[in-house]
Every structure is written in C-alpha cells, then in structure tokens.
Amino acid sequence: MAKKQVLGIFRTADNAALATDRLKEAGFAGSDYTVLTGSPYPEGAFGEETTKHRLYAFPFFGAAIGFSVAILLTTGTQVSYPLVTGGKPIIAVPAMAVITYEGTMLGAIIMTILGVLFESRLPRAVMGLYDTRITEGYIGIALNCPEERLQAADLVFRQAGADDVKHQK
Amino acid sequence: MQDRAIAGQNTQEVDRKINQDLLGNVLAAPMRFWLLLGFLALVVAMAGGAVGYMVNQGLGVTGLHRPVMWGFMITNFVFWVGISHAGVMLSAILRLSQAEWRRPATRAAEVVTVFALMTAIMMPIIHSGRPWRTLYWAFPYDFSRGIWPNVRSPLVWDPAAITTYLTSSILFVYVALIPDLAVARDRSTGIRKAIYSVVAMGWRGYPRQWRLQIIAGFLLSALILPVFVSVHSIVSWDFAVAQSVEGWHSTIFAPYFVIGAVLSGVSAVVTVMIILRYLFKWHDYITSDTIDSLGRLLVVVALAWFYFFALEILFGLYTLENSELALRKMQMFEPPYSYLFITFLLTAFVIPVPLWLFRSVRRSFLWMTITTILVNIGMWLERFLIIVPGMARKGDLTFNWSTYHPSIIEILIVIGTFALVGMLILLFSKVAPLIPIYDVKEGQILRDKITIGKVDVPAVKREE
Numbered sequence: 286m287a288k289k290q291v292l293g294i295f296r297t298a299d300n301a302a303l304a305t306d307r308l309k310e311a312g313f314a315g316s317d318y319t320v321l322t323g324s325p326y327p328e329g330a331f332g333e334e335t336t337k338h339r340l341y342a343f344p345f346f347g348a349a350i351g352f353s354v355a356i357l358l359t360t361g362t363q364v365s366y367p368l369v370t371g372g373k374p375i376i377a378v379p380a381m382a383v384i385t386y387e388g389t390m391l392g393a394i395i396m397t398i399l400g401v402l403f404e405s406r407l408p409r410a411v412m413g414l415y416d417t418r419i420t421e422g423y424i425g426i427a428l429n430c431p432e433e434r435l436q437a438a439d440l441v442f443r444q445a446g447a448d449d450v451k452h453q454k
Numbered sequence: 455m456q457d458r459a460i461a462g463q464n465t466q467e468v469d470r471k472i473n474q475d476l477l478g479n480v481l482a483a484p485m486r487f488w489l490l491l492g493f494l495a496l497v498v499a500m501a502g503g504a505v506g507y508m509v510n511q512g513l514g515v516t517g518l519h520r521p522v523m524w525g526f527m528i529t530n531f532v533f534w535v536g537i538s539h540a541g542v543m544l545s546a547i548l549r550l551s552q553a554e555w556r557r558p559a560t561r562a563a564e565v566v567t568v569f570a571l572m573t574a575i576m577m578p579i580i581h582s583g584r585p586w587r588t589l590y591w592a593f594p595y596d597f598s599r600g601i602w603p604n605v606r607s608p609l610v611w612d613p614a615a616i617t618t619y620l621t622s623s624i625l626f627v628y629v630a631l632i633p634d635l636a637v638a639r640d641r642s643t644g645i646r647k648a649i650y651s652v653v654a655m656g657w658r659g660y661p662r663q664w665r666l667q668i669i670a671g672f673l674l675s676a677l678i679l680p681v682f683v684s685v686h687s688i689v690s691w692d693f694a695v696a697q698s699v700e701g702w703h704s705t706i707f708a709p710y711f712v713i714g715a716v717l718s719g720v721s722a723v724v725t726v727m728i729i730l731r732y733l734f735k736w737h738d739y740i741t742s743d744t745i746d747s748l749g750r751l752l753v754v755v756a757l758a759w760f761y762f763f764a765l766e767i768l769f770g771l772y773t774l775e776n777s778e779l780a781l782r783k784m785q786m787f788e789p790p791y792s793y794l795f796i797t798f799l800l801t802a803f804v805i806p807v808p809l810w811l812f813r814s815v816r817r818s819f820l821w822m823t824i825t826t827i828l829v830n831i832g833m834w835l836e837r838f839l840i841i842v843p844g845m846a847r848k849g850d851l852t853f854n855w856s857t858y859h860p861s862i863i864e865i866l867i868v869i870g871t872f873a874l875v876g877m878l879i880l881l882f883s884k885v886a887p888l889i890p891i892y893d894v895k896e897g898q899i900l901r902d903k904i905t906i907g908k909v910d911v912p913a914v915k916r917e918e
Contacts, residue, residue: 323469366602387611422468
C-alpha cells in the first residue's frame with residue numbers, strides 16, 4: 286500500500302499534542318508520525334514514543350581503537366629507531382602513557398560524534414516533507430499515511446487546530 | 455505564568471526575533487563588521503610578512519640567542535594554549551551543571567577555544583624557523599629515511615595533546631552547530647542555501663535528534679574535560695621535565711598551568727562576549743546577569759590560581775638552593791624583570807580581584823572589559839617570566855648567562871596572533887551564529903515566573 290507524507294503545522298505545543306492524541310484515536314501508530322520542532326521540548330511533550338539508542342556504546346568502542354592505535358604507534362616508532370637512553374628500556378612506558386591517553390580520548394570522542402550522527406540518522410540525502418516555519422517556532426507533525434486515508438489525516442490536523450496542512454506531491 | 459526575556463506576543467514572534475538577532479550578521483553584516491575585519495586582516499598580513507621574512511632570513515632576525523632560545527613565540531604559544539582552555543572547560547562545566555546562564559556563553563567560548571588553539575599550534579612551528587621540517591618530528595611518516603618521532607620527548611607529547619584537543623573541540627562545536635545551520639538553511643536562498651543544506655546534513659528537528667543532541671552535549675563535555683586538563687599539563691611538562699633550567703623543574707607546574715589557563719581563558723571569553731555584544735547589538739542575550747555570573751566564577755578561579763602561584767614561589771624558595779634563590783631574586787627584584795613582575799602581579803590579581811568583589815563592577819560591561827584585559831596582560835607576562843629568566847641563567851658558567859630582547863619581527867608576530875584570533879572569530883560569525891539559537895529558544899520555552907506572596911520570582915522549568 287503506497288504511503289504519502291502529510292505535514293501539519295501548529296502554532297502551539299498544546300495544539301500539536303492534541304493532534305498526536307487525535308492521530309492515535311484515528312488508528313495511526315506512534316511510528317507513523319514524528320514531531321518536528323525548532324528547539325528541544327521536554328521529552329514526551331507531544332506524547333511521542335521514546336526510541337532506544339546505543340550512543341553510550343560508541344565512546345567505548347572508539348576508546349579501544351584509539352588505545353590500540355596509540356600503543357602501536359608509540360611501540361612501533363621506538364622499536365623502529367632503538368635509542369638507548371641512560372641504559373633504560375627501549376620501550377618507555379611513562380612516555381607512552383601520555384600519547385596513549387590522548388589517543389584513547391581522541392578515539393572515544395571521534396566515535397561519539399560518529400555515533401551522534403549515526404543515531405540521529407544524519408546525514409540525510411532526502412529531507413522529506415518539511416516547512417521552514419518550523420525553525421520559526423511552529424511545530425510540525427509529519428505523518429506517513431496510506432493514500433486512502435489522506436483526507437482523514439488532513440481532517441484530524443485541521444480539527445486539532447493546524448495553521449496549515451501540506452501534502453506530499 | 456510564562457515570562458519571556460525576549461519581547462514577543464507568542465512563540466513565533468519570539469523565535470523570529472531570536473533568528474533575526476542572532477543570524478543578522480550571518481545574513482547581512484553591518485559596515486563596522488567589514489571595517490574591523492579589514493583592519494584585523496591588515497595586521498595579520500603584516501605578521502605574515504614578518505614570518506615570511508624570518509623564514510627567509512633565518513632565526514637570526516629574532517632576539518633569540520644562546521642560552522635564551524625560547525622567547526616571545528613560545529611565551530605566546532603557552533598563552534594561547536591557556537586561552538583555549540576556558541572555552542571548552544567553561545562550556546563543558548556549565549552544560550554538565552545545567553547552569554541556565556550558560557546559554558549565550560557556550561558557543562563563543564568554544565569558538566575562542568578552537569581559534570586560540572589553532573593560533574597556539576602555529577607558534578612552535580614558526581619558532582622552529584624551518585616550519586616544513588617540523589612534521590616528521592611529530593608524525594611518523596618519513597618511511598623512506600626511517601626517521602621516527604621520539605615519543606619520549608615532550609615536544610611529541612604536545613602535538614599529540616593539542617591535536618586531540620583541537621580535533622575534539624572542532625567536532626564538539628560542529629555537532630552543536632547542526633540545528634543552527636538548519637535555521638540558517640531555512641532563512642537563506644541560492645548558493646548559500648545549498649551550502650547550508652549540505653552542512654546541516656538534512657536536520658529536521660524531531661525528538662530523537664534533539665534527545666541525542668542534548669545527550670551528546672553532556673557526553674562530549676564529560677569526555678573533553680579530561681582532555682582539557684591533560685593538554686595544559688602536558689604543555690607545563692615541556693618545562694617541568696627539563697632538569698637543566700632553574701625554576702622549571704617543579705612538580706606543581708601541571709595544576710598551576712591548568713588553573714592559570716582557566717583564569718586567562720575565562721577572562722578572554724568575557725572580553726570577547728562584551729565586544730560581540732557591542733558589535734552585533736546582542737543586548738537581550740549577553741546581559742549584566744551573564745557577566746555577573748562569569749565575574750563570580752573569575753573570583754574563585756583567580757583565588758585558586760593565586761594559591762598555586764604562592765605555593766610555586768614558596769617551594770622554590772624552600773629549597774634554599776643558591777641558584778634557585780638567585781633566579782627568584784632576578785625575577786622579582788632586578789630590572790627589567792622586576793618591572794614585568796610587578797606589572798604581572800598587579801594586572802593578573804591585585805587590581806582585578808578586589809574590583810570583582812563589587813557587584814557594580816561585575817555588572818558593568820566597561821569595568822569587566824578593562825579588568826579581563828588586564829588579567830590577560832598579566833597572564834602573558836607570567837608565561838614570559840616563567841620561560842625567559844630561567845633560560846637567561848641556564849648553566850653554571852656565568853659567562854654563558856645572557857638576557858633577551860625581542861626583535862620587531864617577534865613583536866609583529868605576537869601582535870598578529872591577537873589579530874588572527876579576532877579575525878577568525880569575526881569570520882566564523884559571518885558563517886554561523888556565535889550564540890546557540892536553539893539553546894536560547896529552549897531557554898525561552900523553559901523560562902517561567904512564579905508568584906510567592908507579593909513577589910514574582912523568575913524560575914526555570916527543568917526535566918528530572
């Protein structure tokens with residue numbers, strides 16, 4: 286069954302929350318729609334479903350990679366050019382600790398950033414139905430809707446107080 | 455009862471005003487912006503000429519000579535690394551503690567970090583006199599000749615730490631910038647819109663994206679804070695692990711450098727914020743309250759710094775070693791270093807800290823500009839007084855001792871770095887907002903006013 290997007294534009298958070306309630310009453314699942322805002326609202330303000338993410342795993346993975354690369358780099362350079370200093374071992378652990386620490390942190394931070402982008406589903410080549418008024422304080426509700434229910438969705442949005450309803454062409 | 459700091463009848467009017475105010479410079483910069491940018495570019499060009507001349511003629515055109523081989527450029531390196539510290543530190547601590555007044559301050563602080571650090575890293579490269587040769591000292595790429603970096607040298611630790619900090623700071627700024635780039639995308643047209651669309655990466659602003667954005671702010675803050683501490687510690691070890699220079703081999707150097715960096719960095723952020731406030735007329739965003747809060751923070755940081763400063767001197771004297779005592783005597787009582795020492799102490803602590811105790815001073819933009827600039831004059835001199843006197847007395851043979859006079863080339867390069875940081879901040883403000891738009895908007899949503907008895911008390915709603 287072909288689906289099209291419908292975007293309801295609301296002036297207030299109360300109207301947007303009302304619209305999500307009406308969508309549920311009309312038989313739409315929580316995964317069918319998403320709320321678009323220009324600034325963060327408290328979690329659950331629109332009765333939206335909280336989705337799980339695995340962002341916290343990314344820094345650990347990155348730290349492990351960074352640590353390994355740093356150990357390889359510091360050991361490799363010392364072994365490749367063995368320079369005995371004061372009769373001490375070639376592999377100087379205290380000196381390596383500094384670079385290994387930085388490598389570990391760098392790996393963790395880079396992977397965290399990649400994790401944020403991955404979990405946020407960015408970059409996105411196709412933005413889908415959108416309205417620039419969203420970054421002007423309006424609240425958008427983007428609904429994936431079967432074609433035969435487009436009229437019903439439009440009605441739900443307008444009854445909930447939408448300022449405008451846009452349809453995917 | 456909703457209380458909005460930004461005037462407007464409803465959310466849309468408030469958001470429109472915030473967009474206009476904070477994106478104003480991005481979309482149409484005023485004439486004074488271009489005049490200031492042109493002036494700074496001219497100074498940077500002069501400093502660039504000085505660098506070119508020095509590279510062409512050799513280090514002989516500087517005031518460096520045996521035994522003082524570290525002078526203005528290394529002082530400037532330590533200074534700019536210090537400035538870079540406040541930014542992300544300030545932003546990270548304020549985010550983690552959910553301080554409400556952080557909202558207008560975080561981005562400017564982070565941007566100061568990035569550009570100060572870029573400038574700092576240029577200093578030792580220029581100072582080497584042969585910039586193109588420095589890469590293989592730090593990065594293992596010279597496979598054909600089998601030349602590898604010596605990981606036991608602090609001169610390799612420095613690039614490792616600074617590269618980590620710079621990369622992290624740039625990524626930190628970029629991730630927090632994505633929602634604001636989307637605002638710029640929605641407000642621009644033509645080629646500019648196409649560019650903003652690419653860098654905003656298709657941001658739409660749905661709850662999952664916002665949630666991850668906020669978690670990322672906390673998570674990255676927590677990850678960057680240990681890096682920030684490590685960077686200036688490692689810079690201090692450039693000195694502290696050297697046993698041959700009197701006054702450098704000190705165990706207290708790492709925390710002393712870190713706290714000094716925080717003092718100079720937070721001061722720089724205050725100066726930059728006040729200048730931006732006047733330049734872009736951000737009177738509704740950078741308020742007396744913001745500056746007052748930063749002033750209180752500065753009092754605490756300055757007192758902590760003074761504690762470490764006093765300890766460093768006390769334990770230096772406590773050894774009763776003749777050479778150490780002679781160095782301290784030279785630093786504090788023998789001209790020209792004594793004049794610099796008195797100026798440093800007056801400007802970094804004695805004048806500003808008592809003034810900051812007065813609420814009227816902390817809330818005055820003029821006084822805060824003057825005092826924070828004074829602090830950075832003092833902190834620059836502090837680094838000079840750590841580096842140069844020690845080197846001037848390096849070695850036991852008195853006929854090897856010398857003094858240091860910076861050449862015009864070094865002076866031009868130092869002045870040029872200040873212009874460079876200013877110019878880069880201005881250029882950044884032309885492509886992205888220096889105050890986080892979405893953060894200010896969120897502050898407006900959560901802002902409230904409660905009535906207790908006969909008074910209205912400003913309040914902020916917060917999620918558990």
